[in-house]
Amino acid sequence: MVSVTVEFLGGLDVIVNKQRIHQVQIDEEGVDMKRLISYIADQMITNKNDVEVFLEDGSVRPGILTLINDTDWELEGGEGYLLEDKDVISFTSTLHGG
Amino acid sequence: MGQISKRRSSVSFDYSAMSFTPPSDPVNRKSEIKVSQLCELCHCRKALLRRPKNLQKVCKLCFFHVFETEIHNTIVSNKLFHRGEKVAVGASGGKDSTVLAYILKLLNERHDYGIEIILLSIDEGIIGYRDDSLATVKRNQVQYNLPLEIVSYRDLYNWTMDEIVACAGVRNSCTYCGVFRRQALDRGAAKLGIAHVVTGHNADDMAETVLMNIFRGDVARLEKSTAIITQSTGSPIKRSKPFKYSYQKEIVLYAHYKKLDYFSTECSYAPEAFRGTARELMKNLEMQRPSCILDIIHSGENLVLKPKRQKKISPSEVMEVRSDGAVSLGRPSKFVDGNTCERCGYLSSNKICKACILLEGLERNRAKMTLDTDTSTGGAARLTRELERLTF
Ligand SMILES: [Zn+2]
Numbered sequence: 001m002v003s004v005t006v007e008f009l010g011g012l013d014v015i016v017n018k019q020r021i022h023q024v025q026i027d028e029e030g031v032d033m034k035r036l037i038s039y040i041a042d043q044m045i046t047n048k049n050d051v052e053v054f055l056e057d058g059s060v061r062p063g064i065l066t067l068i069n070d071t072d073w074e075l076e077g078g079e080g081y082l083l084e085d086k087d088v089i090s091f092t093s094t095l096h097g098g
Numbered sequence: 099m100g101q102i103s104k105r106r107s108s109v110s111f112d113y114s115a116m117s118f119t120p121p122s123d124p125v126n127r128k129s130e131i132k133v134s135q136l137c138e139l140c141h142c143r144k145a146l147l148r149r150p151k152n153l154q155k156v157c158k159l160c161f162f163h164v165f166e167t168e169i170h171n172t173i174v175s176n177k178l179f180h181r182g183e184k185v186a187v188g189a190s191g192g193k194d195s196t197v198l199a200y201i202l203k204l205l206n207e208r209h210d211y212g213i214e215i216i217l218l219s220i221d222e223g224i225i226g227y228r229d230d231s232l233a234t235v236k237r238n239q240v241q242y243n244l245p246l247e248i249v250s251y252r253d254l255y256n257w258t259m260d261e262i263v264a265c266a267g268v269r270n271s272c273t274y275c276g277v278f279r280r281q282a283l284d285r286g287a288a289k290l291g292i293a294h295v296v297t298g299h300n301a302d303d304m305a306e307t308v309l310m311n312i313f314r315g316d317v318a319r320l321e322k323s324t325a326i327i328t329q330s331t332g333s334p335i336k337r338s339k340p341f342k343y344s345y346q347k348e349i350v351l352y353a354h355y356k357k358l359d360y361f362s363t364e365c366s367y368a369p370e371a372f373r374g375t376a377r378e379l380m381k382n383l384e385m386q387r388p389s390c391i392l393d394i395i396h397s398g399e400n401l402v403l404k405p406k407r408q409k410k411i412s413p414s415e416v417m418e419v420r421s422d423g424a425v426s427l428g429r430p431s432k433f434v435d436g437n438t439c440e441r442c443g444y445l446s447s448n449k450i451c452k453a454c455i456l457l458e459g460l461e462r463n464r465a466k467m468t469l470d471t472d473t474s475t476g477g478a479a480r481l482t483r484e485l486e487r488l489t490f
């Protein structure tokens with residue numbers, strides 16, 4: 001079981017009830033980012049049409065910045081990163097108007 | 099056309115509009131950091147990001163330093179400012195202009211440019227979109243302690259965007275808004291006696307524009323699109339883009355780490371569609387090779403066609419494009435184009451400027467239509483927004 005904070009920033013909150021900060025608990029062992037992403041797509045995105053705003057070909061859409069404890073997830077092992085309690089995961093859209 | 103009513107917002111605005119929720123600070127700090135995880139600049143802190151332009155891994159503090167310093171270098175090497183200059187930041191409340199206002203204020207203090215910075219916002223009159231983003235700009239005004247001026251489409255053109263959409267349809271809204279906004283910033287600045295407008299256009303925007311102009315074979319625009327300073331002859335207003343070489347990803351990261359308060363919702367009338375395809379292409383290219391954004395800008399800068407006819411070369415390093423399309427040689431650090439509009443006196447490459455042509459069409463339609471202004475202002479935008487939400 002793991003309990004983390006998940007944030008949807010840069011306008012991405014529209015796909016999760018317009019709420020920027022979520023506390024997420026997943027009752028499984030060895031939850032990695034790949035699992036968290038599928039959990040978000042299945043359990044958190046209210047309107048299924050919005051899934052494609054978040055995902056492309058099963059992974060986070062280019063143009064969305066993914067941070068694990070403020071570190072670019074590419075430097076933390078990307079989808080293979082194993083979540084720890086109290087981790088802060090943020091997804092920020094970089095595409096919205098400047 | 100109505101008088102421009104300047105609204106100088108007072109500092110004592112409604113603090114209940116302070117609805118900004120900053121991103122959370124991480125609580126999990128790794129006690130052990132591998133050497134391979136260290137910042138490649140200071141070699142003592144954990145790297146948080148990989149810079150897209152050179153793939154360098156850097157920590158937060160080094161990132162702030164290099165990001166700010168590169169923008170300072172761009173400003174200095176292109177001589178963007180001079181001491182005593184009044185500079186208006188075209189402030190939309192979005193990430194780019196918010197970061198721009200923050201950084202210009204910071205650099206102005208750090209390096210003593212001696213410029214006076216003013217936030218200049220355009221109120222297009224889009225209920226539910228612009229009200230929210232203007233609220234963000236008003237918070238920025240307080241957060242950064244900068245004066246704010248708001249100029250509205252209603253003041254300038256006697257039309258709000260909501261009315262324009264009700265009249266001309268959603269499909270054309272970006273055309274209208276683009277033309278009107280460009281003029282609105284210049285006109286607003288002129289009204290305030292400011293000769294320099296800086297905008298938050300970043301490297302991604304510029305590379306995208308270069309791509310679009312290459313696809314369209316639009317040579318004149320291609321050269322103009324990579325100029326860091328643009329100014330039209332006879333115009334008192336100079337435009338510049340200090341973020342010309344700044345990656346969107348880094349601008350967003352900077353705003354994130356600095357917890358800057360910006361507004362991020364799609365314009366009600368331009369859901370994704372606007373520039374969508376070129377942007378998607380850029381993002382996919384960037385995934386393969388992050389430096390491609392700067393590479394494309396570099397290509398754009400060097401794609402200069404020979405002039406059709408040899409004209410007198412201007413002695414300054416200003417590049418001139420005349421109404422017949424002839425281009426004089428010179429480094430494309432500045433872009434100048436000819437005439438002024440016969441109708442409104444605003445600069446235009448044609449006899450009548452685009453805004454006046456659009457306005458004429460609108461007026462003709464307004465005469466035909468029986469417009470119930472009250473429902474159109476609220477109704478059109480709201481309806482579009484609802485529709486957009488359904489199909490986002
Ligand atoms: Zn460092």
Ligand SMILES: [Zn+2]
Nearest residue numbers: 439442451454
């Ligand atoms: Zn005109």
